Amino acid sequence: xxxxLSASCFCLVRQHLLEHGFDDMAPAQQESTFGRGWYFSRYAxxxxxxxxxxxxxxxxxxxxxxxxxVVRRNASRGAPSPGFDAIITPGRPLPxxxxxxxxxxxxxxxxxxxVIFDGSQALPLQLLQYEVxxxxxxx
Numbered sequence: 001x002x003x004x005l006s007a008s009c010f011c012l013v014r015q016h017l018l019e020h021g022f023d024d025m026a027p028a029q030q031e032s033t034f035g036r037g038w039y040f041s042r043y044a045x046x047x048x049x050x051x052x053x054x055x056x057x058x059x060x061x062x063x064x065x066x067x068x069x070v071v072r073r074n075a076s077r078g079a080p081s082p083g084f085d086a087i088i089t090p091g092r093p094l095p096x097x098x099x100x101x102x103x104x105x106x107x108x109x110x111x112x113x114x115v116i117f118d119g120s121q122a123l124p125l126q127l128l129q130y131e132v133x134x135x136x137x138x139x
Contacts, residue, residue, distance in 0.1 A: 017058060018127060022119030034070055034089045035077030037115040038122060041091070046111050048132070049094055055130055061123045064088070064114050079117045086116045 016025065027038045040062050041047045047057050065085025070077075080087045091111030116122060 014056065014058060014127060017124050021124060022060075022122045025119060027119075032075040032077075033073050033092050034087060034113070034115055035074060035079075035117065037077075037087075037117040038119065040114045040116070040122070041111070042114075043111065046091070046094075046113075050092075053132065055132070057128045057130070058124055059126045059128055061125055062086075062114060062116060063121045064116065065121070067114065070115075085118075086114055086121065089113050089115060 013025075022038055027036055039050070040060065041050075044057060051057060063085075066083065067086050067088045068080045068084035070080075070087040070089050077087075089112060091113045094111065
């Protein structure tokens, strides 16, 4: 696979995560704003944006444990500070007029993200498949 995951490669990655979990896979290297870890959001609309509008979200149970609040970006971070299990960030900014972002994303009060660096802290539960209907295009 290329560093920018192709659609077929991404499908294989999703399948692997569902079958084997996060523990035996390295996080995607294309996203490391706050560190080289797995990024999670509690907001589906925010996660939708970072899925590039693929129509697929992976629902996971994430054990964040003792979280460290981090606001400074550090792409080389490989773990939270000693005594912490994960980091919580203010989130990455979204373009204001992104065509792939759901219009309700602006209603999300915080776009915080949780970052774990140990794949055993996340358990994939289900792959959700959905379609986005843009406002004004309904029947």
